[in-house]
Amino acid sequence: MDQGVAELPDWSLRDDHTAITRTFTFRNFSEAFGFMAECALVAERMNHHPEWFNVYSRVEVLLTTHDVSGLTALDLKLARAMDRAAARRGD
Numbered sequence: 001m002d003q004g005v006a007e008l009p010d011w012s013l014r015d016d017h018t019a020i021t022r023t024f025t026f027r028n029f030s031e032a033f034g035f036m037a038e039c040a041l042v043a044e045r046m047n048h049h050p051e052w053f054n055v056y057s058r059v060e061v062l063l064t065t066h067d068v069s070g071l072t073a074l075d076l077k078l079a080r081a082m083d084r085a086a087a088r089r090g091d
């Protein structure tokens with residue numbers, strides 16, 4: 001799975017290699033929340049959900065697969081979707 005993370009240059013691999021993280025910063029809270037709303041629908045369709053924290057224009061995201069206590073392709077797929085959603089908002 002680690003090679004898949006190499007294709008996500010904006011994401012960081014947690015030291016134990018069981019999660020990836022990225023912090024998104026938007027123009028304001030509305031942009032940040034719109035990003036979260038869009039990603040929430042993607043996550044629900046995938047049945048794969050992020051661990052995230054939002055304060056104002058910042059969204060901190062951690063992706064891991066709880067069912068296996070590690071990284072899976074679902075984490076990489078959701079990360080790519082989040083990157084695309086953020087790019088549309090000029091993150």
Ligand SMILES: C[C@H](O)[C@H](O)[C@H]1CNC2=NC(N)=NC(=O)C2=N1
Pocket residue numbers: 047048049050063064065066067068
């Ligand atoms: C039964 C289990 O909760 C579901 O299969 C889904 C829900 N969303 C999930 N999200 C994440 N990040 N990891 C999971 O293992 C996971 N499992």
